[in-house]
Amino acid sequence: PERRAALLTFVIIGAGPTGVELAGTITELARDTLPPDFRHIDTHQARVVLIEAGPRVLAGFPDDLSAYAQRSLESLGVEIMLGQPVTECSAEGVVYGGNTLKAKTLIWAAGVHASRAAEWLNAPADHAGRVQVLPDLTIPGRPDIFAIGDTVVIAGPDGKPVPGIAPAAKQQGRYVAEAIRARLRGDAPAPFRYKHSGSLAQIGKRKAVIDFGWIKLRGALAWWIWGIAHIYFLIGLRHRLSVALSWLWIYTRDQRAARLITQGSSKVMG
Ligand SMILES: Cc1cc2nc3c(=O)[nH]c(=O)nc-3n(C[C@H](O)[C@H](O)[C@H](O)COP(=O)(O)OP(=O)(O)OC[C@H]3O[C@@H](n4cnc5c(N)ncnc54)[C@H](O)[C@@H]3O)c2cc1C
Structure with missing residues (x-):
């Protein structure tokens, strides 16, 4: 049972947009998509743990949108640990804030190091x-x-x-x-000036938060805008159409096409 629990525990380190989006999606996969595919494992038992060193999720967003994202993730079943930097990652799990959590899947979403x-x-x-x-x-x-x-x-x-x-x-x-x-x-270029158009983060399949600066949105409307924006920025009509259709299918049918098919002998664990 201990090994099964570790295999069913998914730890995501870093609660920026990437960590938040992953946490929501993995939880929904375990809760809605995968249950019929497994006879010996109850995927509802999967734990998704989001660990963040800072005091709130989506630190780049205004406080109220952060709080909304946290509530939404928690209502999906994500466990959120705030103010707890991860100090160790190994094949057995993670250590954060003095606690050890056994997990076989660790996902690093706490930033990248630049090229050399x-x-x-x-x-x-x-x-x-x-x-x-x-x-x-x-x-x-x-x-x-x-x-x-x-x-x-x-x-x-x-x-x-x-x-x-x-x-x-x-x-x-x-x-x-x-x-x-x-x-x-022969002219001297003016300095580079960055223009921020907005920040968007999806929370599960039906919610998102958006901060355009002049307007803040959350919930289902924000999710639709998030989806349309991501499809719009894809290259070429073919990609836009295929992604739009695929997302619409997932949205309306509660089904995702992605599956991991492993072959060979499988042993039921006790
Ligand atoms: C998990 C994740 C999620 C993200 N989500 C978003 C998002 O939702 N929205 C968003 O706007 N941004 C997102 N980003 C950030 C976005 O991907 C980057 O900001 C963007 O790709 C930067 O573009 P770039 O051209 O600088 O680098 P890259 O897109 O990383 O391109 C660099 C390229 O150079 C190649 N390369 C590296 N070293 C060498 C070498 N020595 N020789 C030759 N080639 C080399 C790499 O293989 C790569 O193809 C995300 C990033 C990550 C990691």
Whole structure:
């Protein structure tokens, strides 16, 4: 039973949008999608534990949306541990805040380390290894080298670091193309200025939170906007249509196509 409990425990480390989305989805898979597929395991017994070092989930969102996300996850059955940094991960589980939790599936959603570009370029870097670029996205002392995307850190208009998200990387790419054209014309490019369009996070299959700055949304309407935004930014009509149809199927039928099929002998555990 102890081994079975560990196998049915899913630990997600980090309660940013990635951790929150994973926690909601895994819980729904265990609760709604998988039960008919297993005869010897009751997938309802799966535990999904979301561990966060900070005091709240979705720290980048306003307090009320964070609280809503936490309530929604808890109502799905996710166990949330706040203010508890994970200090050890092993094949047996995790250690957080002095507690040991046995789990066979650990998912790291607490951030990424940048590529080693700063080291190669001998450029200044922050704690995550991101190159500290100048306002025109060049490396200090090397105006011929631009660096963009997740591998760099630069302050946004609010003084906080520009977030490591796809829209920021795209804006930087566009900026560098323009900067090169400006230089070819003999002009000095204006500094890069990040424009944040909004933050979105999905919570399970029917809820989301959205912070556009000028408006905050939560619940089912936010989920629809989240879905439409993600489909809109896919490349090409074919991908948009296939993802839209697949999501609509999941939404209306409570069924996901994804399954893990393992072959060979299977032993029923006691
Ligand atoms: C789990 C997760 C979920 C995310 N969800 C979202 C989201 O919902 N919305 C959002 O906006 N952003 C999201 N992000 C962030 C987003 O993916 C990044 O901000 C974005 O991809 C950054 O773009 P990039 O071009 O800088 O880097 P990447 O997209 O990582 O591209 C870098 C590329 O360079 C390649 N590469 C690396 N090293 C080398 C090398 N030495 N030689 C050659 N090639 C190399 C890599 O293989 C990769 O293909 C998420 C990130 C993660 C990890």
